[in-house]
Amino acid sequence: MAKKPVRIKDIAKAAGVSIGTVDRVLHNRGNVSEDALKRVNEVLDKNEYHPNLIARSLGSKRDYKIAALLPNHLNDDYWGLAYQGIELAKPEWLHYSVHIVAYEFDPDLASSFQEASSKALKSKPDGVLIAPILYNETFPFFKNLADKAIPFVLFNTNIIESNALSFIGQDLYHSGRLAGELTCLGQTGEGQFGVLHVDEDLNDSIHLVQKENGFRDFIAERYPFTHTIVSLNRTSSSDFSFKKKLANLLSQPDLKGIFVSSSRGTETAAYFLKEYGKKEIRMVGYDLLEKNIAYLKNGIIDFLIHQKPQQQAIEGINCLANHLIFKKEAKRVNLFPLEVITSQNLESYIANQAEHTVINISVK
Amino acid sequence: MAKKPVRIKDIAKAAGVSIGTVDRVLHNRGNVSEDALKRVNEVLDKNEYHPNLIARSLGSKRDYKIAALLPNHLNDDYWGLAYQGIELAKPEWLHYSVHIVAYEFDPDLASSFQEASSKALKSKPDGVLIAPILYNETFPFFKNLADKAIPFVLFNTNIIESNALSFIGQDLYHSGRLAGELTCLGQTGEGQFGVLHVDEDLNDSIHLVQKENGFRDFIAERYPFTHTIVSLNRTSSSDFSFKKKLANLLSQPDLKGIFVSSSRGTETAAYFLKEYGKKEIRMVGYDLLEKNIAYLKNGIIDFLIHQKPQQQAIEGINCLANHLIFKKEAKRVNLFPLEVITSQNLESYIANQAEHTVINISVK
DNA sequence: GTGAAAGCGCTAACAA
DNA sequence: TTGTTAGCGCTTTCAC
Numbered sequence: 001m002a003k004k005p006v007r008i009k010d011i012a013k014a015a016g017v018s019i020g021t022v023d024r025v026l027h028n029r030g031n032v033s034e035d036a037l038k039r040v041n042e043v044l045d046k047n048e049y050h051p052n053l054i055a056r057s058l059g060s061k062r063d064y065k066i067a068a069l070l071p072n073h074l075n076d077d078y079w080g081l082a083y084q085g086i087e088l089a090k091p092e093w094l095h096y097s098v099h100i101v102a103y104e105f106d107p108d109l110a111s112s113f114q115e116a117s118s119k120a121l122k123s124k125p126d127g128v129l130i131a132p133i134l135y136n137e138t139f140p141f142f143k144n145l146a147d148k149a150i151p152f153v154l155f156n157t158n159i160i161e162s163n164a165l166s167f168i169g170q171d172l173y174h175s176g177r178l179a180g181e182l183t184c185l186g187q188t189g190e191g192q193f194g195v196l197h198v199d200e201d202l203n204d205s206i207h208l209v210q211k212e213n214g215f216r217d218f219i220a221e222r223y224p225f226t227h228t229i230v231s232l233n234r235t236s237s238s239d240f241s242f243k244k245k246l247a248n249l250l251s252q253p254d255l256k257g258i259f260v261s262s263s264r265g266t267e268t269a270a271y272f273l274k275e276y277g278k279k280e281i282r283m284v285g286y287d288l289l290e291k292n293i294a295y296l297k298n299g300i301i302d303f304l305i306h307q308k309p310q311q312q313a314i315e316g317i318n319c320l321a322n323h324l325i326f327k328k329e330a331k332r333v334n335l336f337p338l339e340v341i342t343s344q345n346l347e348s349y350i351a352n353q354a355e356h357t358v359i360n361i362s363v364k
Numbered sequence: 365m366a367k368k369p370v371r372i373k374d375i376a377k378a379a380g381v382s383i384g385t386v387d388r389v390l391h392n393r394g395n396v397s398e399d400a401l402k403r404v405n406e407v408l409d410k411n412e413y414h415p416n417l418i419a420r421s422l423g424s425k426r427d428y429k430i431a432a433l434l435p436n437h438l439n440d441d442y443w444g445l446a447y448q449g450i451e452l453a454k455p456e457w458l459h460y461s462v463h464i465v466a467y468e469f470d471p472d473l474a475s476s477f478q479e480a481s482s483k484a485l486k487s488k489p490d491g492v493l494i495a496p497i498l499y500n501e502t503f504p505f506f507k508n509l510a511d512k513a514i515p516f517v518l519f520n521t522n523i524i525e526s527n528a529l530s531f532i533g534q535d536l537y538h539s540g541r542l543a544g545e546l547t548c549l550g551q552t553g554e555g556q557f558g559v560l561h562v563d564e565d566l567n568d569s570i571h572l573v574q575k576e577n578g579f580r581d582f583i584a585e586r587y588p589f590t591h592t593i594v595s596l597n598r599t600s601s602s603d604f605s606f607k608k609k610l611a612n613l614l615s616q617p618d619l620k621g622i623f624v625s626s627s628r629g630t631e632t633a634a635y636f637l638k639e640y641g642k643k644e645i646r647m648v649g650y651d652l653l654e655k656n657i658a659y660l661k662n663g664i665i666d667f668l669i670h671q672k673p674q675q676q677a678i679e680g681i682n683c684l685a686n687h688l689i690f691k692k693e694a695k696r697v698n699l700f701p702l703e704v705i706t707s708q709n710l711e712s713y714i715a716n717q718a719e720h721t722v723i724n725i726s727v728k
Numbered sequence: 729g730t731g732a733a734a735g736c737g738c739t740a741a742c743a744a
Numbered sequence: 745t746t747g748t749t750a751g752c753g754c755t756t757t758c759a760c
Contacts, residue, residue, distance in 0.1 A: 005458065005459065007752095007753060007754085008753070008754065009753075009754095017730080017731085018730065018731040018732075019731085019732095019753095019754085020730065020731055020732075020755095020756090021729085021730060021731075023754080023755070023756085024729090024730090027755095030729095031729055031730080032729065032730085033729060033730085036729080036730085051753085051754080052459060052752090052753050052754070053459075053754095054418050054421055054422055054459060054460070054752090054753080054754090055422055055736090055752070055753035055754040055755090056753080056754055056755075057418055057736090057754090058418055058419055058422055058735095058736045058737070058738090058752090058753080058754070058755090059735080059736060059753070059754035059755040059756085060736080060754075060755055060756085061735080061736065061755075061756080062755090091414075094369060095369060095414075095416055095417070095418065096418070170712070171712060174708065174709070174711065174712060177708045178706065178708040178709045180708070181706055181707065181708040182706070185549055185550050185666075186549050186550020186551055186646070187550055218708065282550070302549075335712060335715060335716065336712070336716065337703075337709065337712045337713045337716045338708075338709035338712045338713075339701075339703060339704075339709070340703075340704040340706065340709060342542065342545055342546070342704065343545065344538065344541045344542040344544070344545040344582065344702075345538070345542045345701065345702035345703070345704060347538065348534070348535060348538060348699060348700070348701045348702045349701045349702075351699060352699065352700065352701045371737060371738085372737070372738065373737075373738095381746080381747085382746065382747040382748075383737095383738085383747085383748090384739095384740090384746070384747055384748075384749095385745085385746065385747075387738075387739070387740085388745095388746090391739090393740095395745055395746080396745070396746085397745060397746085400745080400746085415737085415738080416736090416737050416738070417738095418736095418737080418738090419736070419737035419738040419739090419752090420737080420738055420739075421738090421752090422736090422737080422738070422739090422751095422752045422753070422754090423737070423738035423739040423740085423751080423752060424738075424739055424740085424752080425739075425740080425751080425752065426739090426740095
């Protein structure tokens with residue numbers, strides 16, 4: 001039978017000191033004599049002590065605040081899901097005295113981000129979760145956080161130089177490659193593929209470029225000579241030149257597939273495919289948003305790659321909270337699997353995501 | 365600022381009784397007067413009390429034993445993964461005084477199952493996790509458990525009449541439909557498909573039949589008249605008639621795809637596909653076993669449907685443990701999403717499954 | 729520098 | 745039928 005884990009009390013006895021002293025060396029709070037320190041450490045590493053995190057959280061009366069910074073979720077289903085994730089995590093972590101507050105900003109307005117981020121800072125959070133979709137604006141904010149020694153976690157978009165505690169998201173290059181694979185599958189002969197970016201500023205959105213690169217690389221490997229790729233970029237919903245170019249692309253008889261690089265764009269592109277009666281063209285897009293689901297069901301869309309915004313947000317909160325209250329070290333990079341959704345496994349995803357356990361505490 | 369959760373003490377005060385009494389009604393341990401019961405319940409449902417599970421587990425000094433019954437994992441990678449899951453859950457739950465012991469049996473030997481199950485029973489477990497792959501043998505065991513009022517959870521295979529606390533697994537009919545979709549994708553013209561069952565006794569394995577039904581139904585809907593389906597069943601590795609029939613099938617010029625219904629069979633079928641130089645034939649199989657992964661990488665296999673044996677086992681343990689120590693009610697049916705693995709998203713799955721949080725406590 | 733002690737929210741044994 | 749109390753393993757305060 002497995003034996004009981006050793007407790008602070010045990011090592012205190014073994015070292016001939018009080019539990020207070022052991023606690024002090026455990027958290028290097030100082031105020032402990034050379035001698036005691038040595039004795040405790042000796043006992044410590046021959047007994048391999050694992051703190052009981054449960055008891056730790058109960059015993060500690062400290063409150064923690066986590067600020068979550070993300071684009072406004074009204075009128076945006078993708079960020080709506082992320083927001084949902086945060087709302088789900090909220091009541092769960094409250095039991096551990098972790099308070100989560102969301103600060104939302106307009107992703108098209110730098111000033112809005114600055115406002116939200118300074119509000120977040122003013123609340124003196126112990127940790128920050130952030131979707132850094134405005135590259136230029138977030139950078140000074142990171143610096144600010146670093147100066148104040150506030151740990152922060154990135155999700156959705158990675159900024160490698162940020163020195164964040166953790167990044168949670170997907171490998172976008174491989175996401176693009178996967179899209180390429182799904183687009184090519186079973187296609188024969190010559191032809192062309194379209195890559196669509198919709199309503200995103202490509203200069204600020206390296207992430208979409210990464211997807212396109214992955215897509216292009218895969219196609220180039222699979223069909224070195226026979227296929228061409230057309231990339232279209234809609235800058236805003238009133239961009240008429242896009243509409244014309246798209247109409248032209250869709251009228252090509254050898255068009256074999258369309259890849260849309262974002263979840264919002266997916267809906268737009270699907271709409272046009274339907275309008276032009278191009279149901280049979282292979283189409284790959286992103287995420288289980290309501291409209292996308294409808295297009296997947298009626299066969300306009302063939303594959304959706306699931307970015308799991310909700311779970312990303314939850315994981316982000318969990319990562320911070322575990323770090324703060326349990327002192328758990330975070331994975332520097334937490335890449336979610338690239339999940340493929342089709343009309344036939346869609347339901348199994350929907351049924352499952354509804355209610356799913358939120359808090360994740362690893363006791364190790 | 366979110367307010368503190370209400371505690372037992374709070375509702376005791378509000379109801380004008382002691383915390384002991386509240387605890388009694390919370391766990392309906394009886395010994396509480398009509399009057400007190402009513403008052404406590406009133407306070408209870410107007411204050412929506414959520415117990416602090418952390419404190420609960422700390423406070424309870426009870427030990428729990430969970431027995432896990434599953435096929436021997438030596439020489440079987442699929443069950444090896446399930447076993448791994450159990451091993452992962454072990455140390456995590458130990459902190460909550462839950463002891464997990466695995467009892468393995470030879471899936472081809474009824475007597476072996478009986479031996480393992482009676483051993484498990486003798487350990488007087490508080491809960492049992494079981495992969496009921498031997499339909500006939502498990503039934504009396506379920507009865508035995510029910511008589512002793514020991515809760516049990518099924519995973520991998522569902523037996524609806526078992527009256528289990530929960531079933532954890534996938535919807536196999538839809539798994540088959542998904543396989544059908546993936547097999548058809550991009551295929552044109554007439555042709556035939558093959559369904560392969562390898563080394564499983566179909567009489568005892570309704571689950572494989574469910575997959576085949578899903579597959580057939582999907583194909584019939586998609587191609588009502590143009591495609592035929594051939595079903596082959598290998599009863600043992602020395603079944604020569606199978607080899608001949610398979611060779612014949614593979615030599616058909618209009619063979620468009622192969623669906624293998626089990627993870628072990630997947631490897632076998634892939635081997636033959638490679639031997640016969642039929643790399644271009646669409647092939648769909650199951651699970652991220654080492655060999656299957658290799659065949660996926662080199663293009664013999666096109667899709668693997670991921671049954672997540674490891675996570676199923678972990679979820680099963682979590683379900684039982686949460687039920688036992690936290691009195692959480694379990695989902696009667698916990699269907700995992702049907703995950704699609706291709707050569708391009710494979711790595712994202714492998715990287716992710718390595719180390720992933722195990723314990724899942726929902727505080728709600 | 730150190731130890732003793734209170735308390736986190738809960739369970740369970742024990743008195744009353 | 746009740747209320748009281750002693751823990752669970754840890755943190756944190758406070759006196760020595």
